[in-house]
Amino acid sequence: MSLKKNVLANYLGQGWRAIMSLAFVPLYIKYLGIEAYGLIGIFVMLQAWLSLLDMGMKPALGREMARFTGGGHDAQSIWNLLRSIEIVAFCLAVVIAVGIWSVSGWLATNWVQAERLPVSVMTQAFILMGLVVALRFIENIYTSSIAGLQRQVLQNVVTCVMATLSGLGSVVVLVWVSPTIEAFFIWQGLISLITAIFFMIVVYCILPQPPHTARFSMLALIKVWRFAAGMLGITLLALLLMQVDKILLSRLLSLEDFGYYVLAGLVAGGLYILITPVGAAFYPRFTELVTRQDDLALKKAYHLGAQLVTVVMGSAAVMLIVFSERILLLWTGDPELTGQVAPIMSVLALGTFLNGLMWMPYQMQLAHGWTSLSIRINIVAVILLVPAILWVVPIYGAIGTAWVWVVLNAGYCLIGVHFMYRRILISEKWIWYRNDVLIPIIVAAAVALLCCWGMPVDIGRVGEFSVLLVSAICVLVAAAVAAPIVRVKLTRFVLG
Known part of the structure; x- marks a missing residue:
């Protein structure tokens, strides 16, 4: 894929995602209320800080995928690395989801100072946040791989479609299904699950098949x-x-x-x-x-x-x-x-x-x-x-x-x-x-x-x-x- 096409695709993708992230904010506030929208802000902050838990695996995998395109890996070694990071990422995703679930009650009671939202609603919102963050944590492993393989046009097309479904779909859910913060996060989780599965399939299709079944390799991680x-x-x-x-x-x-x-x-x-x-x-x-x-x-x-x-x-x-x-x-x-x-x-x-x-x-x-x-x-x-x-x-x-x-x-x-x-x-x-x-x-x-x-x-x-x-x-x-x-x-x- 040419560098020019990748740059253009990244600009269009970044611009569209920015539009989708801003365009529907007034509607979110209208149907959820400012307090519930504040929980979305907390979700964004949690996602940023919990990205540290990938321990540098995402950029490392992207770099190794780029090295693979330059002849720095054979099919077996890159598959072993991918499988190893997948296993670690899935384990960390479980830790994230369970960890946020375990402290959801405390967060709703002691951290967030809400006047109108019930504690039970905020607790459920935090639990759903944990699931969405965990799914996006896994998704990032595959998006990093696709970027490293320099298939960024495909990545941005899919990401733009999913960003549109995430933003516009959330409004549809809030207007015609349920104007609640729980419904909002359930929809976000569904979109994240579909996106992660799709990108996983894309990576599996792009990489050449290895001579042997990919397996966990501590040596690859080292x-x-x-x-x-x-x-x-x-x-x-x-x-x-x-x-x-x-x-x-x-x-x-x-x-x-x-x-x-x-x-x-x-x-x-x-x-x-x-x-x-x-x-x-x-x-x-x-x-x-x-x-x-x-x-x-x-x-x-x-x-x-x-x-x-x-x-x-x-x-x-x-x-x-x-x-x-x-x-x-x-x-x-x-x-x-x-x-x-x-x-x-x-x-x-x-x-x-x-x-x-x-x-x-x-x-x-x-x-x-x-x-x-x-x-x-x-x-x-x-x-x-x-x-x-x-x-x-x-x-x-x-x-x-x-x-x-x-x-x-x-x-x-x-x-x-x-x-x-x-x-x-x-x-x-x-x-x-x-x-x-x-x-x-x-x-x-x-x-x-x-x-x-x-x-x-x-x-x-x-x-x-x-x-x-x-x-x-x-x-x-x-x-x-x-x-x-x-x-x-x-x-x-x-x-x-």
């Missing part, structure tokens, strides 16, 4: 344990880095100020949607090329991926930074809210963009099986981040925390990445800085400032939207033309 353990550490530290500011600010700020910060973070965090599809498509390709020891193709793919990140994410970040007030006012229609949130959003968008620049270097490290660098850097980051927030917030408030986020990620770009280039892609560091990052983003920023300077005022919401859309297109095109490899690809596409 061979990937170091990479898996490293991924577990990286995931844990990444969760801490992404959540520690919210945990601390919820205690240090007033609820109103914390709400402004959360809203700003929600918008700035949306930038990740633009680069996740790129990383998902390029990582298996990197792994395949590393396995084949094709250094020239690896360098070309790396710079293409890095330039795509700068062009796509950088253009959006520049728009959020330069037009923050106009975008927020257009969206919310609330001048007071805009005045509070826009400055924080601009700074968070800058920090998130700097964090996104590390996406391709990070994927390259994983393709080489090198996880220790990210772990060490993130440990230092967590150690510095907590006291920095505690020191800054009493003086500067939420905006101070946003600037801490910028400084932290600037450190990644200016210091942390140098350690990678000392070991892999040794001669590519300054090419990355110049061609992949600086030239495209400087051109994008210049065009955005020019558009802002010439932007008319008092043109109404439709006019405002139209001008912002045209400005965004101009910024995106300018960044794409300024990125050397992207420009060549774009020229070939336009000229046919």
Whole structure:
């Protein structure tokens, strides 16, 4: 499967899933009530934290599947690894379901502070949450395998269909069957079960049949344990880095100020949607090329991926930074809210963009099986981040925390990445800085400032939207033309 098709499929899939996750929220709240919808928020949080229980198996399996496409495994060895991880995953899924069931009563009574939902309803909801999380835990094993095998078009088509059934089907169930949180989670569980079974069948059909029956192999697990353990550490530290500011600010700020910060973070965090599809498509390709020891193709793919990140994410970040007030006012229609949130959003968008620049270097490290660098850097980051927030917030408030986020990620770009280039892609560091990052983003920023300077005022919401859309297109095109490899690809596409 071509890299271009995988990137496009990932963008379409990610975009559609985002639409499905947001489109029906007002209806969920209408039929379930805000308290029951809060349980859905808890479900999302549980799913994120319980993903740590895969102990790095999911990314490890995806990497080994990519190595299989590059000749790093034969049919028997990859099947043995898959079967071994399947057995471990099924056991952990049972632990998740039973574990949440065993504490469901305590969670409903002591953790959740509800005024209208009965304890019995919340207890049943937590039990169903455990079943759904367990099923999605298993599902992730197979989606990771399909991504590693670079069949991401198929993966995204199926995922989009299931996301539609999950979102739209939930509304149908709530409107015509039962407007209860239990019915909602039962439907989610049914969709997760169907999805897991379908993806399992797909993986079984794609992989060539082994000469002998696949079996559990401790040796196969031992061979990937170091990479898996490293991924577990990286995931844990990444969760801490992404959540520690919210945990601390919820205690240090007033609820109103914390709400402004959360809203700003929600918008700035949306930038990740633009680069996740790129990383998902390029990582298996990197792994395949590393396995084949094709250094020239690896360098070309790396710079293409890095330039795509700068062009796509950088253009959006520049728009959020330069037009923050106009975008927020257009969206919310609330001048007071805009005045509070826009400055924080601009700074968070800058920090998130700097964090996104590390996406391709990070994927390259994983393709080489090198996880220790990210772990060490993130440990230092967590150690510095907590006291920095505690020191800054009493003086500067939420905006101070946003600037801490910028400084932290600037450190990644200016210091942390140098350690990678000392070991892999040794001669590519300054090419990355110049061609992949600086030239495209400087051109994008210049065009955005020019558009802002010439932007008319008092043109109404439709006019405002139209001008912002045209400005965004101009910024995106300018960044794409300024990125050397992207420009060549774009020229070939336009000229046919």
